Amino acid sequence: MDQIRAADLKPTFDEMNGFGQGIREPYAAVANWLDALRVEDLRKKSAEAELLFRRTGITFNVYGDTEASERLIPFDMIPRIISAAEWRRLSAGIEQRVKALNAFMYDIYHRQEIIKAGRIPAELVVQNSAFVPEMIGLDPALGIYSHIIGVDIVRTGENDFYVLEDNTRTPSGVSYMLENRETMMHMFPNLFAENRVAPVETYPDKLRKTLESVTPRNLDNEPVIAVLTPGQYNSAYYEHAFLADQMGVELVEGPDLVVQNGVLNMKTTQGLCRVDVLYRRIDDDFLDPLTFDPSSVLGVPGLFDVYRAGNVTIVNAPGAGIADDKAIYCYIPEIIEFYMGRPPILQNVPTYNCRKTDSLKYVIEHMPELVVKEVHGSGGYGMLVGPTATREEIEDFRARVKARPENYIAQPTLALSTCPTLVEEGIAPRHLDLRPFVLVGDEVRLVPGGLTRVALRKGSLVVNSSQGGGTKDTWVLQD
Amino acid sequence: MLGRTANDLFWLSRYIERAENMARLIEAGYRIALQPRIGDDQDSEWISTLESTGCTDAYKAKHGEITTKNVIDFLLFDPSNPSSIHTCLSSARRNARTQRTALTREMWESLNGSWLEFQAIRPDTLRSDALPRILDWVKERSAGYRGAMLNTILRNDTYFFSQLGTFLERADNTARILDVKYYVLLPSTNMIGTAVDTAQWETILRSVSAHMSYRWVYKESYRSWRIADYLILNRAMPRSLHACYDKIDEALADLSSLYGEEKPCLITAKSTLALLHRGDIDTIFQSGLHEFLLDFIARNNRVAQEISEAYHFTG
Numbered sequence: 001m002d003q004i005r006a007a008d009l010k011p012t013f014d015e016m017n018g019f020g021q022g023i024r025e026p027y028a029a030v031a032n033w034l035d036a037l038r039v040e041d042l043r044k045k046s047a048e049a050e051l052l053f054r055r056t057g058i059t060f061n062v063y064g065d066t067e068a069s070e071r072l073i074p075f076d077m078i079p080r081i082i083s084a085a086e087w088r089r090l091s092a093g094i095e096q097r098v099k100a101l102n103a104f105m106y107d108i109y110h111r112q113e114i115i116k117a118g119r120i121p122a123e124l125v126v127q128n129s130a131f132v133p134e135m136i137g138l139d140p141a142l143g144i145y146s147h148i149i150g151v152d153i154v155r156t157g158e159n160d161f162y163v164l165e166d167n168t169r170t171p172s173g174v175s176y177m178l179e180n181r182e183t184m185m186h187m188f189p190n191l192f193a194e195n196r197v198a199p200v201e202t203y204p205d206k207l208r209k210t211l212e213s214v215t216p217r218n219l220d221n222e223p224v225i226a227v228l229t230p231g232q233y234n235s236a237y238y239e240h241a242f243l244a245d246q247m248g249v250e251l252v253e254g255p256d257l258v259v260q261n262g263v264l265n266m267k268t269t270q271g272l273c274r275v276d277v278l279y280r281r282i283d284d285d286f287l288d289p290l291t292f293d294p295s296s297v298l299g300v301p302g303l304f305d306v307y308r309a310g311n312v313t314i315v316n317a318p319g320a321g322i323a324d325d326k327a328i329y330c331y332i333p334e335i336i337e338f339y340m341g342r343p344p345i346l347q348n349v350p351t352y353n354c355r356k357t358d359s360l361k362y363v364i365e366h367m368p369e370l371v372v373k374e375v376h377g378s379g380g381y382g383m384l385v386g387p388t389a390t391r392e393e394i395e396d397f398r399a400r401v402k403a404r405p406e407n408y409i410a411q412p413t414l415a416l417s418t419c420p421t422l423v424e425e426g427i428a429p430r431h432l433d434l435r436p437f438v439l440v441g442d443e444v445r446l447v448p449g450g451l452t453r454v455a456l457r458k459g460s461l462v463v464n465s466s467q468g469g470g471t472k473d474t475w476v477l478q479d
Numbered sequence: 480m481l482g483r484t485a486n487d488l489f490w491l492s493r494y495i496e497r498a499e500n501m502a503r504l505i506e507a508g509y510r511i512a513l514q515p516r517i518g519d520d521q522d523s524e525w526i527s528t529l530e531s532t533g534c535t536d537a538y539k540a541k542h543g544e545i546t547t548k549n550v551i552d553f554l555l556f557d558p559s560n561p562s563s564i565h566t567c568l569s570s571a572r573r574n575a576r577t578q579r580t581a582l583t584r585e586m587w588e589s590l591n592g593s594w595l596e597f598q599a600i601r602p603d604t605l606r607s608d609a610l611p612r613i614l615d616w617v618k619e620r621s622a623g624y625r626g627a628m629l630n631t632i633l634r635n636d637t638y639f640f641s642q643l644g645t646f647l648e649r650a651d652n653t654a655r656i657l658d659v660k661y662y663v664l665l666p667s668t669n670m671i672g673t674a675v676d677t678a679q680w681e682t683i684l685r686s687v688s689a690h691m692s693y694r695w696v697y698k699e700s701y702r703s704w705r706i707a708d709y710l711i712l713n714r715a716m717p718r719s720l721h722a723c724y725d726k727i728d729e730a731l732a733d734l735s736s737l738y739g740e741e742k743p744c745l746i747t748a749k750s751t752l753a754l755l756h757r758g759d760i761d762t763i764f765q766s767g768l769h770e771f772l773l774d775f776i777a778r779n780n781r782v783a784q785e786i787s788e789a790y791h792f793t794g
Contacts (some may be wrong), residue, residue: 055595056587237576269790270790
């Protein structure tokens with residue numbers, strides 16, 4: 001099983017085998033199952049699962065790829081397992097983090113005390129393209145800006161978890177968390193009888209409760225919720241439809257909405273119907289052509305005025321992207337200390353901020369060892385992984401960083417943990433990360449689990465689905 | 480429900496129904512093309528098939544001359560033909576994908592499965608005897624989809640708009656088939672009772688899959704006025720205009736009671752239903768079968784238009 005070792009990197013922690021001292025406890029039952037299983041059987045099951053996904057239409061669209069515009073995200077059937085104790089620590093850290101992020105956003109859109117206290121440079125916030133000046137002084141329901149957050153976590157050792165980045169705008173992937181579990185339970189019911197796996201299917205219900213809790217003030221009736229999608233050609237369209245369906249709310253597109261008499265309405269078969277909470281899956285810029293990008297046809301003219309008047313709640317709030325900006329990321333430990341009065345439970349990955357002269361010098365000199373990221377990039381685009389890059393790619397990035405240092409950060413290349421994964425040559429370790437989805441409303445709600453993304457190419461550290469990554473079912477065990 | 484959703488569901492049903500009707504029409508036409516020449520030249524059946532589906536001009540622009548192979552390819556596989564089975568299935572699937580939340584999982588899987596299988600067919604590699612199998616497959620998939628719908632869908636507006644799409648499309652289709660062939664049903668034709676007539680009549684019945692049930696209902700050989708009576712006025716025949724309007728009336732009445740408001744489309748549908756209910760075939764023949772059918776097609780379009788307006792299909 002261990003023919004292929006990730007020997008090209010520093011010692012790599014394997015979720016099942018640790019550093020090679022035997023099967024780790026959470027994996028005991030799954031290791032036995034794997035031992036008894038033939039690779040061909042697993043492949044057969046894998047093909048069956050793929051057919052299931054294809055039939056259900058669980059696909060995502062790849063931009064600029066017209067050939068196969070609806071693609072499947074490869075699903076690996078060997079689960080990623082987190083022990084109950086590990087999860088307790090992770091969830092405490094995540095809860096602390098999302099509360100701090102929301103407190104930070106409330107502050108910078110109001111009194112900006114963290115800036116006055118000199119803990120974070122003013123220009124980093126107010127000149128940041130993710131900062132939305134229109135939000136200054138506006139009071140969203142319950143003071144929450146980011147209601148749905150995906151926290152990307154990586155692991156390098158038994159107790160070494162790091163937050164790689166926060167996704168505070170419109171994180172996606174939660175439908176895969178749910179569908180992966182459905183598929184696993186369908187294919188291997190016995191595994192769930194042998195392992196005490198915490199259920200994840202409460203997510204849609206928790207999401208609905210969260211959305212209901214941030215309804216605009218002074219509303220008497222039950223709030224009307226809608227999910228706003230850019231439409232069926234968007235890469236995450238399946239997820240938008242899935243979530244609306246699971247919550248039992250309308251899935252709307254910009255042209256279905258209209259602002260009239262100071263409230264937001266959707267056009268129904270019986271005329272206009274007021275919408276109170278809008279879970280939008282389109283970017284800030286497209287929300288309202290009157291306030292933001294005037295060329296947008298995805299949004300709703302006048303929406304922002306309704307929002308400003310407190311007659312609708314937009315989830316996540318416009319301007320929530322400031323909290324997952326990669327330049328702000330370096331300051332998150334400070335931010336947690338400042339608002340929570342305690343040191344962070346979950347660590348950041350050490351980060352070199354290229355706007356600082358000494359950091360820049362270090363990054364330029366050590367580029368082949370580092371992961372370099374564009375401050376505003378996402379989805380694995382605009383990123384250099386030093387150890388696996390070619391000489392030309394490194395030279396190209398070096399020139400780009402020198403030209404606009406404030407646009408880049410760099411991090412040491414972490415030996416991300418691996419997990420046994422079914423690949424062409426058999427079962428072999430592949431690197432992975434973890435994205436739990438956390439909901440912030442009248443309380444913080446966290447489903448035990450998340451989306452595990454796995455880099456299917458040997459040695460690759462890029463897990464993004466747009467870059468050929470796959471997913472695994474993620475188990476949190478119960479005591 | 481969003482107006483756009485209602486529109487998409489309505490058209491989704493129309494596309495599926497259209498694909499199924501197209502399969503029946505091709506089947507009937509293909510049967511004639513296989514038979515030794517009788518009467519008219521062999522192209523005439525394909526001409527009336529194209530005519531019934533409103534495809535004549537588009538076909539001529541693309542292919543000019545009528546050949547069995549080209550007609551079949553145009554009606555089955557051509558994505559540039561807005562009425563081809565290809566276009567119907569891909570449009571239905573696109574609508575379904577947009578309205579995933581309104582469909583049950585079974586409905587979606589049935590439609591998605593149909594489209595994936597249809598896409599896998601390579602028309603240029605098909606053997607000539609594959610056609611009946613493909614046409615059967617289309618009818619099966621359409622029946623499968625309707626079965627999934629009837630078995631799993633909530634009896635609310637989702638269901639009512641889907642029913643409306645199906646039966647407005649079906650009524651339109653039956654009326655057009657009759658209208659294209661109305662002259663062979665007229666008693667003034669000088670070849671009454673000849674083999675030509677019988678074959679033509681049988682084709683009409685076949686294109687709505689009614690050639691078997693006819694005998695059970697009328698207990699005698701084909702008579703032109705009986706055929707017209709069967710397809711227009713007999714409410715037991717599931718593709719007759721009367722049967723379609725029973726369903727349309729039912730769906731609109733259900734919608735009105737669900738929404739608590741009666742719309743003009745209900746009035747128009749009720750008066751059309753009354754016309755069919757009171758109608759008798761002798762009077763229809765006397766005052767002109769062709770005129771009756773033209774008037775019916777116009778009424779049917781008006782109902783569709785009024786539904787679209789009443790329920791804000793386009794906002």
